[in-house]
Amino acid sequence: MSATQPERPVRPTGARVPAGPGRSPALTTGVRTAGLRLAALTVCQAALMVGLGLLITGPAHSIWPLSVEDEVNEGFEHLRTGPLTDMSFVASEAGNTLTIIVITVMVCLGLVVLPRLPRWRQAVFLAVGVSLQSLVFLIITICVDRDRPDVDRLDASPPTASYTSGHTGAATALYAGLAVLALLPGGRSRRRKVLAGLLLLIPLLVGLARLYRGMHHPTDVLGGMLNGALSLLVAGRALLAEGTSPAPVPSNAMEIAQEAAAERAERIAGRTVVVVNPTVTDEEQRETLRLVLEQHGRHAAEFVETTADDPGGGQAAAAVREGASLVVVCGGDGTIRAAADRLAGT
Known part of the structure; x- marks a missing residue:
């Protein structure tokens, strides 16, 4: 019995056959696109944050509400009590560099090692979001010079400038990133929603603690939150968008x-x-x-x-x-x- 083979589709010129089973172009060609998208959005994020910093420390410095930031810092200083100071220390440590690194590494390892099917995409999203926040934060501190509030500071002043709050930015990137992972499709149960809400409260507490301890102006804290949120947005757009691949599936x-x-x-x-x-x-x-x-x-x-x-x-x-x-x-x-x-x- 004769059999006819269906005509094979013609591959466009220059297209390569995948090297092994399961390595379809639909699953591999998105890596370069995701990298380029991540780099381009990071540049835009850094430019935006630096621009806002130069605006805050320059032309808009004497405009309300920026003109009353010193009064806000003095108000927090007058509210200090022993118990509140202890609580602010704990909240501030939630955004400490070592704390952020340890939690990020542990969560990423857990996402890869514990599930039967490793969740590489989620682990990379969290690691990139936290790292991106740190990178943009360093760029900001180099470009924008701002003195810390003229109040009694409860912590040693790091060498970086006051704008933005690194603790708040790192806390936003980490804990809000965990909230995003908790709410990904397939995991939106009531318990996960409650967990996500609690995680989102942590950056707010860190920001309030940094104000209470006299380490930052209010706009520094808001800038840190914005930087952390933008870092997650950029990482999510490059790594979690479109469901399963960082780039649209090729038409052929x-x-x-x-x-x-x-x-x-x-x-x-x-x-x-x-x-x-x-x-x-x-x-x-x-x-x-x-x-x-x-x-x-x-x-x-x-x-x-x-x-x-x-x-x-x-x-x-x-x-x-x-x-x-x-x-x-x-x-x-x-x-x-x-x-x-x-x-x-x-």
Whole structure:
């Protein structure tokens, strides 16, 4: 019996075949784009923060409310008591450089080592966000010279200028970054929302502590919060945007993936069924997963959506009954648990 091979898609000139299974152009070409985007946005962030600093210390210095910042610092000085001073020390230490480094390293290692599937993207997002804040902070202190408040300071003055508050900026980048990770799709339970809210309170407490201890002007603290928030925004835009890849999937990615799979692997027998929760899995995520499956010889995967009445268990069981050799589940914790319960032992 003769068999005809389907005509292979034509790869554009200069396109390279991926080096190994699973390395589709749709999954690898975004790294360079993400790096360029990160660099460009970082330059814009640094320019904005430096510009605001020069404005605060220059033309706008005598304009309200900047003109009453000294009175605010003196007001905090008059509020000092023994218990409040002790509490402010604890809050201030939450934004200390060593504290930030230790927590960042521990969380990033935990994201990579503890889950069954390492969460590299989330770990890189947090590390880049915290590091980016520090980099821009150093640029700011070099370009903007501002004296610290003329009050009795409770901490030794570091060599950096008063603008911006490094403690507040670092705390914003770390704890708000953790809040973002807690609220990523698939983890928006009530407990995670409460946790995210508590995490967001920490930078506010750090900022108040730095004012109370006479280390910064109010605009220094606000500038630190802005710097930390912008760092997370830049890191998230470069590393977490568009769901699964830092760059849009190439228009010809499916054709190239199919050709590469045909060259390296024979078609794997059996149906492939993907159970997806449509509320947390968008079309781009499905397309990227389809590319991965194609790279491993799993062609024509069938996507089955969960429903409110059946969060995934029924779809997974039906796939096994109908002879599927591979069942892939995409969704939140509830979807994964429901499908895993029905797939156990198969």
